[in-house]
Every structure is written in C-alpha cells, then in structure tokens.
Ligand SMILES: Nc1ncnc2c1ncn2[C@@H]1O[C@H](COP(=O)(O)OP(=O)(O)O)[C@@H](O)[C@H]1O
C-alpha cells in the first residue's frame with residue numbers, strides 16, 4: 432500500500448470519527464448500514480454501464496459483502512426479481528443468505544427480506560422476490576427469468592458453464608438486466624472468457640486489503656496456509672494462474688474433456704470405484720482426506736470419468752461413513768484405500784461401518800511421481816473426463832510439481848489411486864506404452880524427412896533441432912519404459928541381454944540376432 436493511500440485511509444477514518452460525535456441514535460444506525468461510507472473504493476461498483484460486474488479477489492477480501500450490498504442496492508433501485516446462485520445449497524444458506532456478510536446481515540431491519548427456506552426464496556418488504564439457485568442443479572435454472580443476478584464463488588461451481596449459460600439465458604426481465612459475480616479465481620474457461628468480455632467490468636483485490644475487518648484467527652490461518660505458495664497467488668492475490676511448467680497436468684487437457692450435466696446424465700458406466708487416501712491425524716490443522724469417485728465406460732478405448740470429489744477434513748469415523756455412503760450411492764464396485772502408516776486401520780474402520788463392502792488396500796510402493804505419471808498421461812490422451820468443474824482437485828493437479836513439492840496433495844493422490852485401479856496397473860500402463868510408442872515412432876519418422884530445400888533467395892531455413900522434432904512423447908515413452916519395464920531382454924529372441932547390445936531407442940537386441948538366420952546357423 433502506498434503512503435498516500437494510507438493517509439487517505441486515515442483521513443477517512445478521522446472524518447468518520449468527527450461525524451460520529453455529532454450523530455443521533457437513528458443517524459448512527461443509518462450510518463452503520465451505509466455501505467458507501469464503509470466500502471473501500473475498489474468495493475464500489477464501476478460507474479459505466481456494465482452488463483456483468485466480476486469481482487475477482489482473494490479470500491476474505493469482502494466479495495460476498497459486495498454481492499449482498501449490490502443486491503440490496505438493486506432492490507432499492509426497484510428491481511423486482513434479483514436471484515441468487517451459489518455453488519451448493521449449504522453455501523446458499525450459510526454464506527449468501529445467513530452468512531456474516533450475507534444478505535440478512537447487510538440489510539437494516541426495515542429493508543430485510545423474509546427467508547422462506549422451503550420455497551427457496553426471499554420475500555422483500557417492498558414485494559420484490561429473490562429466487563435461490565445452486566450450480567449443483569443447473570436444470571432448476573432452466574426457463575427461470577431474472578432481472579438481476581448475484582452469483583457467488585463461480586470458480587467453485589461444479590456445473591459452472593451449464594449454470595452460467597442457463598442463468599444468462601434467463602437474464603431478460605426489465606430494461607437493464609445485470610449480474611454481479613463474486614469469486615476467488617481459478618484458471619477455468621468461464622473465468623478466462625469473462626475477463627476478456629468487454630461488457631464485463633472486472634474488479635480485483637487481495638486478502639491483505641481487508642485485514643482490518645477479518646477475524647485475526649481467520650486471517651493468520653489462511654495467510655499461513657497459502658503465503659509464499661503458488662496457490663497463494665490465486666487464493667490471496669486473486670491472480671488467474673497460467674499452467675505451472677513443472678506440473679504433470681495441464682488445464683487445457685482438463686477443460687477440453689470436461690463433460691456437462693446433460694452428458695453426465697447419459698453416461699453408462701461399466702465399473703465404479705471410490706478411492707480414499709486418509710489423513711493420518713484429524714484436527715482443524717490436519718490434512719484433508721482425499722475421497723474421489725471414478726468410473727469407466729464400456730468399450731475397447733475406455734474413457735474414465737471423475738464423478739465426485741468428496742475430499743475434506745474428516746475424523747476416521749467421518750471418512751469411513753462417507754466412503755461407504757458413496758459406495759452405495761454410486762453402486763460402486765469397490766472401495767480402494769491407501770495404506771500408509773495406518774496399516775489395516777483403513778480396512779477395519781471401513782468394515783466397521785459396513786462389513787460387506789468390496790474393499791482393496793493399495794500400497795504406495797512406487798514413488799509418487801511414478802504413480803502419477805501414467806495417470807496424467809491418460810489425461811493427456813483426453814481419456815479422463817471431469818464431470819463438471821472439480822475446482823480444488825484441479826488446483827492440485829495443475830499446480831503440483833513432483834520435482835519441487837515433496838508432498839503430493841490428498842485429492843490428487845485419491846484421483847491417482849482411483850484411476851490406477853480402473854486402468855488396471857498392468858493393462859493400463861501397457862496401453863499407455865503402446866500409445867506413446869505410436870506417437871514416438873511417428874515423431875522419429877518425421878526426423879528422417881529430408882533437410883528443407885533452400886528458398887529462392889538462397890537462405891536455407893535453420894534445420895530444426897532433433898530435440899524439437901522428437902518431442903515429449905518419445906521422451907515420455909523412454910522415461911516410462913525405463914521405469915516400468917527393465918530393458919533386459921532381447922526384443923528378437925527374448926533372452927537376457929548382455930553388455931553388447933544394439934538399440935533403436937525403443938527396442939534392444941543382441942547384435943547377433945540382427946543377422947539373417949543362415950549367418951548364425953552352423
Ligand atoms: N469495507 C468493509 N468494511 C467493513 N467490513 C468489511 C468490508 N469489506 C468486507 N468486510 C467484512 O469482512 C468480512 C469478510 O468479507 P466477505 O465478504 O465474507 O469476504 P469474501 O467473500 O471475500 O471471502 C465480512 O465480515 C465482511 O462484512
């Protein structure tokens with residue numbers, strides 16, 4: 432913060448204090464609810480005629496407060512139908528409506544709406560209505576009309592694109608339909624497109640800016656968790672991150688294969704597993720337990736689907752109940768649990784909830800990167816589909832760098848276990864090797880093409896480096912081959928190789944096996 436804005440802030444506070452001295456009780460109450468007096472300049476709506484106001488800011492910046500205050504203003508301005516969309520039903524109630532910065536908290540008693548829980552709506556004293564929706568049920572938005580909308584935490588919406596599209600389609604009542612979207616960003620297609628859209632006003636801000644209004648424990652907890660991490664740039668500074676060059680997953684591979692709510696409903700799955708990577712301890716500070724539900728479809732060229740991410744902070748009793756619940760909800764074929772330090776504890780805890788579930792323990796005998804790589808390769812082949820947006824899992828996938836981050840995050844681990852179980856360790860990796868072999872062979876064939884002919888002006892284009900021509904597939908193939916199948920057998924006779932070998936980069940053989948049979952026969 433520059434020196435001049437500190438002075439500006441202090442001057443505002445001094446002015447306020449002087450004004451407070453002179454006020455009556457009623458005037459004090461009015462002031463308490465006068466957002467324009469409290470808002471920092473970046474929290475006030477841009478004054479041009481935007482269709483959508485996108486507030487992209489760090490956790491605790493005051494995004495929800497801005498949204499609620501905007502709704503309150505719209506109602507005062509005479510809008511009759513200002514609807515809400517939250518990520519989930521819990522968020523709708525606990526944050527947007529009843530939260531500390533939600534609509535009931537920001538409205539003075541005479542403006543405050545009545546919350547009709549069962550009707551999923553707010554009824555305002557002046558007769559206006561707010562319908563309450565969640566992005567988890569985008570079909571409920573179908574055919575609904577809005578004059579104005581408040582959408583909170585759109586980066587965390589599961590069916591973000593579906594819900595957003597439905598909402599925009601219904602935004603056609605009144606003369607000046609408007610939307611406010613308040614969110615911590617993620618590099619999703621929806622967020623990127625909104626930022627580029629010239630009808631969208633974008634406001635940005637950081638967690639640090641609202642420090643004075645945040646509970647010290649909340650503030651220090653999120654700062655401790657995120658400061659100086661890559662994800663902190665997103666969660667605290669609201670940067671829309673580009674791909675992490677060292678990560679195994681790329682956002683584009685996740686975006687391109689993402690399926691919509693309608694596509695999801697048509698899925699026919701042949702096998703479903705619930706994978707669980709339990710946290711060792713359970714208290715407020717402890718790690719999350721990764722719980723991922725994944726399925727595969729029928730057919731030779733199997734595709735895989737991440738159906739649900741139920742990860743969170745759980746007690747052992749809590750994660751066992753959740754896993755068993757999901758097993759039945761999805762009619763899963765198996766629960767797969769990672770056994771790390773807990774020994775048989777995972778199986779015992781789960782069996783205690785339901786002795787009849789099909790259960791398999793998996794052991795992390797290979798390094799994390801070695802386990803994660805083939806799974807990330809499945810994503811790279813566009814054979815893994817996320818059902819809607821699974822924001823926190825995706826954060827972990829696209830940010831984790833196996834070379835620099837020792838601990839892999841829990842949701843990522845559970846995702847890897849689920850897909851490893853489905854792809855079948857051997858069948859799946861074999862398939863991947865085949866795939867890479869095909870791409871790599873094509874790439875090598877390409878390097879054999881003749882050098883480019885000089886152009887008419889006599890300038891010969893610089894020859895491409897072999898590195899550039901033999902791209903990632905070949906390297907990935909070789910790396911995987913080195914890790915998975917020891918190259919110790921002759922590709923021609925199958926017998927062990929000695930120290931004298933011939934190789935083309937893919938296969939190795941005894942030099943004598945290359946000779947025509949009559950040359951070696953005696
Ligand atoms: N300008 C402000 N003046 C006073 N309190 C504020 C201001 N902006 C935000 N707050 C308060 O800060 C807290 C966090 O705001 P909230 O909107 O919940 O953050 P976010 O949604 O960005 O995580 C809430 O109690 C909110 O009322």
Ligand SMILES: [Mg+2]
Pocket residue numbers: 494495496526
């Ligand atoms: Mg909020």
